[in-house]
Amino acid sequence: MPKDAKWCGCATLNTDDPKLWIVEQSNWPDCESQGFTLSEVIAAGLHAKVTGLSDADRDAAIAECVADTLDTLTRLHESLTACQLAIHGCRSANSRKGKMFFRESKLIAHVRRVMGWVGGGVHKRIDENRELLELLRNKVPDFVAAHPEVVSWLQSQDDFLCELADRVPITEGQFLSLTKSPTLTFPRLWPGETVESLERQAAVAARRV
Structure with a gap:
């Protein structure tokens, strides 16, 4: 509103009862404002324009x-x-x-x-996958030595299951309580006392940090 304006006020243009509330600048805010409907404002403006x-x-x-x-x-x-x-x-x-x-x-x-x-759940699958490798190494070591790809297959399976267990932790499961046992290592460690085995255990531990 310009400083030299004679009138001041506000508009309430709701759909039910649109009105324009104005008051003389010199009497603001001590006097009561005058309310006009929107049609009255338009009519007054048009009248002033065509007079x-x-x-x-x-x-x-x-x-x-x-x-x-x-x-x-x-x-x-x-x-x-x-x-x-x-x-x-x-x-x-x-x-x-x-x-x-x-x-x-x-x-x-x-x-x-x-x-x-x-x-049996993901931890049981990890444990039995490692148990299978233990069985193969104990019962048919020559076969395992002649076919190293078997170990690679089981290792890939172990990697996948371990990553899945780490990324999607569960709160309920058939053998879940065994993973928290202070006296039992479950799932069992990756079988063998080789450098490969130690490296795999270190990698699993690092993923859980």
Whole structure:
């Protein structure tokens, strides 16, 4: 509001009862403001604009005022539509995020159930995979020596299962309590007392830090 303005006030352009509240600047804020409906404001403005004009000029002024009003209403409608679309988009995005979060949470719960219980659980699978290598080395050492790829296959299986157990920790499982036993090493260590075995145990320990 300019300092030399005679009037000051505010507008409440709600859809039910749009009004313009004004008061003389010299009496602000000690006097009561005057409330006008939007139609009264437009009528007063139009009256002031056409007073003293010829019929032709008056018709032109009215036509210009109507055109300006329609243009303003069009822009307001466009702005309202844009806002409504933005709000709808936000709600839809939040809804999609909520549904996606629910689906992901449900999927993770299913994965953890499988890791805890199916086939004895992931820790049991690690233990038995290592037990199988122990058995092969003890019972058919010549076969293992002639086919080193067998050890590589079991090693890859061990790497995968260990990484899975580390990345997706479980809180329930058939043999989960054994992993926390102070007197039992479960799953058992990678079999053998070779440099390879020591390196693998160090790698597993490093992943858990």
